[in-house]
Amino acid sequence: MMKVYWNFTWFLHLILHVQAEENWRPYDAVDSEVIQKARDFQEAMMPLPGYVINFMMKTTASLYLPIKADLGLCRSHSQYTLHSVLKSEMWALRMIDASSKVPTGLLDGCIQDLGNYDQCLRVEEPEQRFTGQHCLVDARGLLPDRLETYFKDMAWFEDYPWGYITFSLCVPSSCDSKDIITHLNNVLGATGLNMSMAKFDVFCSSDGPRSFRTKDWVAVGVYTTIVFLVILSTLYESRTSGKKSELLSSFSVISNWRELKDMRVSSSDISCINGLRVVLAFLVMITHRVITYRLLPTFNYTTNLEIRNNPWMALLWSSNLATEIFFLIAGIVRAHSFLQKRRSGKQLSIIKQYIQRYFRLTPSMAAMILLSSTLLIHLSNGPVWQKYMGVFELLCNCLWWSNLLHISNCLGISLQCRPETWFLAADFQLFVMSPLLLLPLFYQPKRGLLLLTGVFLLSTAIKTADSFFKLLHPELGLTEGSKGDRLLSTGHFNTVHKVAPFVVGVAVGYFILEVKSGRIKFTLSRTAVSLCWLLSTISLVFTLWFLTLFIRPSYEDSPWLLAINAGLVQKLWVFGAAWIVVACTFGYGGWLGKCLSWPGFIPLARLSFGMYLIHVTLQGVQVFRSRQSHNMDAFDILFQCIADFVISAGLATVLYLAVEAPFCRVINYLLRPSVVAKAVDTNANGTSADQQGNGVPEISHRKKDK
Numbered sequence: 001m002m003k004v005y006w007n008f009t010w011f012l013h014l015i016l017h018v019q020a021e022e023n024w025r026p027y028d029a030v031d032s033e034v035i036q037k038a039r040d041f042q043e044a045m046m047p048l049p050g051y052v053i054n055f056m057m058k059t060t061a062s063l064y065l066p067i068k069a070d071l072g073l074c075r076s077h078s079q080y081t082l083h084s085v086l087k088s089e090m091w092a093l094r095m096i097d098a099s100s101k102v103p104t105g106l107l108d109g110c111i112q113d114l115g116n117y118d119q120c121l122r123v124e125e126p127e128q129r130f131t132g133q134h135c136l137v138d139a140r141g142l143l144p145d146r147l148e149t150y151f152k153d154m155a156w157f158e159d160y161p162w163g164y165i166t167f168s169l170c171v172p173s174s175c176d177s178k179d180i181i182t183h184l185n186n187v188l189g190a191t192g193l194n195m196s197m198a199k200f201d202v203f204c205s206s207d208g209p210r211s212f213r214t215k216d217w218v219a220v221g222v223y224t225t226i227v228f229l230v231i232l233s234t235l236y237e238s239r240t241s242g243k244k245s246e247l248l249s250s251f252s253v254i255s256n257w258r259e260l261k262d263m264r265v266s267s268s269d270i271s272c273i274n275g276l277r278v279v280l281a282f283l284v285m286i287t288h289r290v291i292t293y294r295l296l297p298t299f300n301y302t303t304n305l306e307i308r309n310n311p312w313m314a315l316l317w318s319s320n321l322a323t324e325i326f327f328l329i330a331g332i333v334r335a336h337s338f339l340q341k342r343r344s345g346k347q348l349s350i351i352k353q354y355i356q357r358y359f360r361l362t363p364s365m366a367a368m369i370l371l372s373s374t375l376l377i378h379l380s381n382g383p384v385w386q387k388y389m390g391v392f393e394l395l396c397n398c399l400w401w402s403n404l405l406h407i408s409n410c411l412g413i414s415l416q417c418r419p420e421t422w423f424l425a426a427d428f429q430l431f432v433m434s435p436l437l438l439l440p441l442f443y444q445p446k447r448g449l450l451l452l453t454g455v456f457l458l459s460t461a462i463k464t465a466d467s468f469f470k471l472l473h474p475e476l477g478l479t480e481g482s483k484g485d486r487l488l489s490t491g492h493f494n495t496v497h498k499v500a501p502f503v504v505g506v507a508v509g510y511f512i513l514e515v516k517s518g519r520i521k522f523t524l525s526r527t528a529v530s531l532c533w534l535l536s537t538i539s540l541v542f543t544l545w546f547l548t549l550f551i552r553p554s555y556e557d558s559p560w561l562l563a564i565n566a567g568l569v570q571k572l573w574v575f576g577a578a579w580i581v582v583a584c585t586f587g588y589g590g591w592l593g594k595c596l597s598w599p600g601f602i603p604l605a606r607l608s609f610g611m612y613l614i615h616v617t618l619q620g621v622q623v624f625r626s627r628q629s630h631n632m633d634a635f636d637i638l639f640q641c642i643a644d645f646v647i648s649a650g651l652a653t654v655l656y657l658a659v660e661a662p663f664c665r666v667i668n669y670l671l672r673p674s675v676v677a678k679a680v681d682t683n684a685n686g687t688s689a690d691q692q693g694n695g696v697p698e699i700s701h702r703k704k705d706k
Helices: 002-017 032-045 052-063 073-086 090-098 117-121 145-154 175-191 214-239 253-260 272-293 301-308 311-319 319-343 350-373 387-403 419-435 433-444 443-469 494-514 526-548 559-585 590-596 601-624 634-670 689-694
Strands: 132-140 166-172 197-207
Touching: 052 073, 052 090, 052 166, 052 526, 073 090, 073 166, 090 117, 090 132, 090 166, 117 132, 117 197, 132 145, 132 301, 166 175, 175 197, 175 526, 214 253, 214 494, 214 634, 253 601, 253 634, 272 319, 272 559, 272 601, 272 634, 319 419, 319 433, 319 494, 319 559, 350 387, 350 419, 350 601, 350 634, 387 601, 419 494, 419 601, 433 494, 443 494, 443 559, 494 559, 526 559, 526 689, 559 590, 559 601, 601 634
Parallel strands: none
Antiparallel strands: 132 166, 132 197
16 A cells, blocks of 8 residues: 555656646646646545645655765765755656656565666756766665565575565766665664665666777777778689689688588588587577576566476476587587598697687687677666676676686686686587597597596596585576575586586497498397387486476475486486487488488588677677566567577677688688698588587688589
8 A cells, every 4th residue: 555655646746746847848748637637636535735745755755865875975966856856846856756666566576676767867957967877776685584585595596686676766976886875774774674684786877978998999999900801801802813812811701601601511421410509509598598587677576486487497497408418519529520530541730629629719709708898888778787797897807818718617607707608618628638538549449438438437426426415406507505595506617527428429429430431330120210219209308307306396405316317317318319419310310310400500500609609698788778677478588589599690690701710711721731731621511520519610621512
């Protein structure tokens, strides 16, 4: 009732005083008939004297404006604004009106409101001493203990924004976050609330374009240089007849586009991997979209919980399992490429392979890191824009070096410039380690296979023990600890935990190469194929079903259940996926093999690396610029994910043509024994097999078939 009373009182106050402003604008006008009806309604429903309503307005406005801040300009301007509110000056009323009120849907768990961001920033004090400033406040420790515990249990981890009381204040631009925190502590402390557990985080935004800093101009210079290189290289290739310099045409859009759209397939390719990579990339996008959405306030928390606890959502949370298949693919392709080249007599320098791999991954990632630490903050604004994008920029300013060294996964998700790059770090580390597994497999296959078995068992044992003692939760695989006190975990990013699927991939890649070379006979009867598909399907479905046990509201922490999931169930998932690759490679895949081997997946697979780097930033820009709470709905999420996929593919094409492909071609050229040496052969996918693990293409320079 108090909520209804306050909201209605404030509405009437605005209606009855909206024409008090002398310099009103057209949208400030209210028809006199409407005003009269509002007066009649007030007299019938709320027959209060005017001084009572004014007293309520003064009391309420004094809560919104930081008049209890420390002595200074902020306090002085706030008191001036309060007096202007009582005089019904429109600019001051707009500041109070733009601040949060009691939101609708309280009984549905809606305790967060973003206010009216744009209205607040449009406020200008008549004498231009200050403007409106929108400040978002995250308040913790103010809810009753029962609700605090409830929201804490429902959150994914300790610092997840569920259970925060989030509201906005429109205050004078002379105020800062310290002034607002002081005001809130003084005001709420005077009401008798226990403030010992209260904690406020304040994020303020004011009007006006952000000034360009030195690092922003450096970023503009870097991107401009790349654009000029692309233009000059393209002009050189298009206007030069005869033999062209491969180095000078490295940045040419013509040749790089030709390689991107090349869909030729040879008998040595493992073509189904292209389709698998594209499907898994889309699954990862869905999960990241939901995670990003859940950082915003929502109208329907109850529905949100129902979606979260729905067993079908195991398909969504299986993105953690999708990364297991990515590492499986990385092992398959690395082993297939390495051993194939060795057997063909190509003595490749391992150091050169490391250099190629580093410069294949790093330029595109560095371009995105540079964007995140400089220009990205200028792209938009909004109530939560500074809260999240500002933090990302700060992390990139401090921790960019960990990404360039490919050790960011060692720091955990809360200390990463770009959280999605943990995968690239782990992939690079496994690539560096792979010769220790592949050389024994090449020279002494039996001992090499025993070594693979031992490494697989050791990695599995370590992950099982970590899951048991640290309570590593498979729900997104991001958390550890008991329910209600979960922390962001480094376990999900631990390279040691990813060795097992990588080793399985190495074994599968070795097996495929042996069969294709005729050293192993591999033929299966129809009954055997059906049995293998049945076991694979059961393994995959059982893994997803087992994951639902951790999603159900009745789940209580069980170290044994977590250990079984990590040590056995997730390995069934890897083996089930390994059979799909083997079956599709040797013609036992049926319609699924034909779908995954569709040539149209080849260009998308080449773009998958860029899409992986871009989609998180794209989702963040779209979500964090929101002006209001959102309604979380599976149908809307699906449409957004389709848009994410399409737009990411378009932007990844630009990244591929301007950064990824040119730098691959330059480094391959510089690492050749002589400048005039022939180009290194690549497979028909336009991707050398040792790079396909994360979708990073090595540029193919083979001659066109005559």
